[in-house]
Amino acid sequence: MGINMLSAVVITKNEEKMIGECLKSLSFADELLVIDTGSTDNTNFIAKKHHARIVKCIGKGYDTFRNAGLKSAHGDWILYLDADERISPELAREITGIISAPNPLYGAYELPRKNIYLGKSMRFGGWGNDSIIRLFPKDKLVAWHQPLHEQPEYIGQLKKLTNSMIHYSHRDLSSMLEKTISFTDYEARLKLAANHPPVTWWRFFRVMFTEFWYRFIKLSAWRDGTEGVIDGLFQVYNSFIIYARLWELQREKSE
Numbered sequence: 001m002g003i004n005m006l007s008a009v010v011i012t013k014n015e016e017k018m019i020g021e022c023l024k025s026l027s028f029a030d031e032l033l034v035i036d037t038g039s040t041d042n043t044n045f046i047a048k049k050h051h052a053r054i055v056k057c058i059g060k061g062y063d064t065f066r067n068a069g070l071k072s073a074h075g076d077w078i079l080y081l082d083a084d085e086r087i088s089p090e091l092a093r094e095i096t097g098i099i100s101a102p103n104p105l106y107g108a109y110e111l112p113r114k115n116i117y118l119g120k121s122m123r124f125g126g127w128g129n130d131s132i133i134r135l136f137p138k139d140k141l142v143a144w145h146q147p148l149h150e151q152p153e154y155i156g157q158l159k160k161l162t163n164s165m166i167h168y169s170h171r172d173l174s175s176m177l178e179k180t181i182s183f184t185d186y187e188a189r190l191k192l193a194a195n196h197p198p199v200t201w202w203r204f205f206r207v208m209f210t211e212f213w214y215r216f217i218k219l220s221a222w223r224d225g226t227e228g229v230i231d232g233l234f235q236v237y238n239s240f241i242i243y244a245r246l247w248e249l250q251r252e253k254s255e
Helices: 019-025 043-049 062-072 089-099 173-193 201-218 221-254
Strands: 006-012 031-036 053-056 077-082 085-087 108-117 131-137 141-145 151-154 158-160 165-168
Touching: 006 019, 006 043, 006 062, 019 031, 019 043, 019 085, 031 043, 031 062, 043 053, 053 062, 062 077, 062 141, 077 085, 085 089, 108 221, 131 151, 173 221, 201 221
Parallel strands: 006 031, 006 077, 031 053, 108 158, 108 165
Antiparallel strands: 077 131, 085 165, 108 131, 141 151
16 A cells, blocks of 8 residues: 555446446555445445445435545545446556655546447547546545536646546447436436426427537537447437426426
8 A cells, every 4th residue: 555545436326247347447446435326236246345345325416426435435535437437557557656646736637538339439429538537635625516417626726647547338229228217317307407498399309400410510420430320319319308208297297
């Protein structure tokens, strides 16, 4: 163990297929902490085999889950990862060098992310040049905010690292559809809580066209080949489902 201790925090729910390799890539950390948000499979059993400490967290927002990790971590530094993400050996060495310094120069560190979608490394459609803020000196991280697409509040400046983490996004169409069920419901409920205007028939065409233009024209999803086209069309489908579920929630509320 070095001068400073690193706590690696992983947010999970029914990730028995992914959690093992995730924790293995974090073997350089001093503490492995799994924030379990309601797993009913073998996720926690596998995590314990990798000597991870399990913290049960009941809540509805990812900010709640990440803040639970902040509260429970014992390290001087904290690194967040999702179960479908991996720290490459090169990135592990870079992080180890950073946390070994006696005085942190920055308040947060942004990690480049290489996205693997349906087995392909993606470069377009919103996947390329991806990076995410996940490493902090613990005393510089104030809190996470927003229940979906959560954002960290921290003290100090941001530094972007050189080496990439690996993100195994959707592995197959079945898992994509399963995640769509929970994601679109959550997104629709957030819009309902924000008093979104009533969903009318023309809004479906507008949001779907907007998403199609964004993915295929602005971000050139088609340049990633078949996988890019599948992802672009699936994003259009997601937009439709979000607003269809919002329409359903608004109708239930009015009745």
